[in-house]
Amino acid sequence: MIPSQRHLFDIPREIAYFNCAYMGPFLKTARAAGHLGIDRKALPWTVTPADFFSESERARSLFAELIGANPDDVALIPSASYGLATAARNLPLRRGQKILLLEDQFPSNVYCWKALAAKSGGEIVTVRTPADYDWTAAILAAIDADIAIAALPHNHWTDGALLDLASISAALRAVGAKLVIDATQSLGALPLDLEAVKPDFLIAASYKWLLGPYSTGFLYVAPEHHGGEPLEYNWLNRKDSEDFAGLVAYEENYQPAARRFDMGERANFALMPATIAALEQLLAWGVPNIQQTLAALNRDIAAQAEALGLIPLPEEKRAGHFLGLRRKEGLPPGLAETLRRENIHISVRGSSMRITPHLYNDSADIEKLISALKKHLGE
Template identity: 55%
Template sequence: MIPCQRNRFAIPDDVHYLNCAYMAPLAHDVSEAMVEGARLKAQPWNFRPADFFAVAERFRTTAARLTQVDAECLAIVPSVSYALATAAANLPIAGGQCIVTLADQFPSNVYPWRDLAARSGGEVVAVRRPAQDCWTDAVVEAIGSDTAIVALPHNHWADGRVVDLVAVGEKCRSVGAALVLDLTQSLGAMPLDFDAVQPDFAVAACYKWLMGPYGVGLCYIAPKHHGGRPIEHNWINRAGSEDFARLVDYRADFQPGARRFDMGEKSNPPLLMGATAALEFLLEFGVDAISETLGAATQEIADQARELGLRSAAIGTRAPHFLALEFPNGVPDGLTERLATAQVHVSLRGSSLRVTPHLYNRSEDSAALIATLRACMA
């Protein structure tokens, strides 16, 4: 188990923040890296033309180490919606074909597919899972010869129940369907074997489980799509852009790999230096160890909550880092207000309480949560 890392975060002792799935706090190292990046803009004469590329490539290669993919397959994006718009612009769908998603999936991974289906004469099929099961069987059953695209998370953003992406990837390949993943609620906290899953596109925003700032993310793009069409055309993604003296020698070709899909003004030192420091924090421990540690933390909370009559899925059905506590008799009146008064920060999603700790949490945080729940249910 990884020891508590609370001292590396600016979290007061009386704050019980169990809400990483909402937004991760920035570690001191991340904040300092962002400040250092901002200072470069204060003295732009120290920011050389080569630095426009160096700051981006350091983020790209660090992200490649964390995800264990080729850095040439990673694009730098500002958001999940940007990456999914890129995927939608590069994946074909014919009239009458369908796009498979999860029911009540996060909107960013729904709207682009609804738009694409409407424009192409296709249909979005939202799969519903059996009451207490994971999503895998229902998703695999929904994928057929008429499926063009499957757009999924690794685990559901509200209840944490998982999708076996290896099984889904195999089914997609058997019918010729593309696989697009939103990994924002899992990457950095739960291992994923990209070689086994073989997604076409996969994106994760940095501000949740990648422990970084808001406004930047990474997008995996399979090599077969590297010749595709970016959704914007910016100067730095074109071949030869390192030579500032020849930028008006306009080029039709691009930087290699997935770089053609990088966002405009990607060379943003505060964002990229902060995000890189956040990835290095995760690499210090490794995703496997982080997942194991967070799984132990959520299981301990689940065991204590069970004594109060609250139900939750077992690890395996749910992601290790994600705990949804279900109230058999409905959410108690005033629950969110009493939690806020006790400085217990979690998220209410429908009729369940989403509890998502990280390495900065202590036993006092879970104790405060359980004590407040006990008082509300008395």
């Protein structure tokens, strides 16, 4: 268990922020690093050609360490949609084959697959929300020989319902299907066993649970796909791009391994230092420790919320860092905005009130949240 780390964030005492799934706040160290990065643009003569590579390689290595991968398997991307589009570009789909998605999946992990299906004559199969929220059983029941690709999260973005990706991956491999994971709502807070899951592509935007800046992210590419087609054609991802004087000797070959999938302007002098600072802190805390601590916070909130007539998913069916709360009669209209006016920040997604704390939360935040819910839910 990690004690409250509120002192590492710039969060006023009157703010109770339970909305990391919406946007994670910067650590003080990340914000300071970002300021230095922005200031560097005012002094461009201090930026050397080597700087175009050093920080991005540091970020690549840190992310690889976070997920237990080789840095050669990691590409730098600006968004989850960029990574998902890269995956869609590099996975074959024949006429009549199917792409497996979840009901109410995040749109960025839907649109690219609809486009691929339309282009290839394939079909989208949407697994409906199971009444018992056992997504794993529902997905396993939907896998057959016609499934070519499954594009899934580790936990559902609306309520944290958990998927057993290792079991799902084994079933997909048995029929020759590929697995793409959008882990934006899990990486950094929920451990993932890369060796057991064996994804073809795994994507994560930085600005939520990785506590990084907007417009940065990472793409894991399994080695078998390293020879694929990048989404864009930029100079940085080409072989020998370190030689600025030789850039006009146009190069057909790419930087090694997954680097061919890197976004243009990957050096990102303003944002990369903040990304690095955030990843370093996550690794120092340890993702299993983060998950254990957040699970305990949400367990406490869930127990008190049940007494108010709110219904959480069973703990064994949700990720510990997520708490989705529903009510039989539905949530009061405008609940999120009502709580916001009282400096309590949550989200409502579909029929679920989404509570997503992080290590900056403490017992005072929980007391404030529960007190407000008592008042606004009519107790």
